[in-house]
Amino acid sequence: MLNNEAVQNILPNLxxxxxxxxxxxxxxxxxQGWLGLQIRNLRKAGSPPEVKFVRRHRKFGPVFxxxxxxxxxxxxxxVYLSEGEIFEHPIHFLTGLTICSLIITTFLVxxxxxxxxxxxxxxxxxNGLLIISLYFFQAxxxxxxxx
Numbered sequence: 001m002l003n004n005e006a007v008q009n010i011l012p013n014l015x016x017x018x019x020x021x022x023x024x025x026x027x028x029x030x031x032q033g034w035l036g037l038q039i040r041n042l043r044k045a046g047s048p049p050e051v052k053f054v055r056r057h058r059k060f061g062p063v064f065x066x067x068x069x070x071x072x073x074x075x076x077x078x079v080y081l082s083e084g085e086i087f088e089h090p091i092h093f094l095t096g097l098t099i100c101s102l103i104i105t106t107f108l109v110x111x112x113x114x115x116x117x118x119x120x121x122x123x124x125x126x127n128g129l130l131i132i133s134l135y136f137f138q139a140x141x142x143x144x145x146x147x
Contacts, residue, residue, distance in 0.1 A: 007081065014078045019142055022071040026135045028064045032057065033128050040125060043116065061110060065103045072096045092141045095134055102131045 035057040039049040075096055076086050087093060106127040112120045 011078070011082045014081070015146065018071070018074050018078050019139075019146070021074060022135075022142070023139065025064075025068050025071045026132075026139060028060075028067065029132055029135060032060055032064050033132055035060075036125070036128060040121070062107065065107045068103050069100050072100045089141070089145060092138065092145065095138045095141060099131055099134050099138060102127050102134070106131065 035053050038053045039057060042049040042053075076093075079088050079093075080086050106124055109120050109124045109127065112118070113124060114120075
């Protein structure tokens with residue numbers, strides 16, 4: 001635990017900043033998922049997906065992945081600075097670690113998607129659903145720690 005008074009004064013604000021940042025990340029991932037669903041639904045219907053959706057999904061995916069990982073790193077940093085260890089909230093930590101692992105896996109899987117009927121698309125889809133679901137669980141855990 002740090003003893004510097006200035007650092008100790010900003011730590012409570014870091015917890016809220018971490019929560020607000022990751023709230024934004026959840027919204028970004030929801031948008032990314034919505035884009036992916038638009039592409040998937042058109043593809044399943046036999047129609048070609050709209051180019052604007054595909055471009056946005058491909059463009060924003062890697063950026064949002066990095067932002068999501070930074071949210072996890074920010075949480076680890078905040079807890080370490082305030083508590084002196086990273087396992088103060090083990091379920092929250094492990095859920096965040098799982099989300100990061102799934103983000104990385106989903107990114108790597110997306111690089112393997114080739115062709116209209118690639119089996120990697122299904123893995124990508126279910127990983128995305130799992131990421132978004134875990135983000136909501138993670139938000140619940142985080143909010144419950146504040147009160």
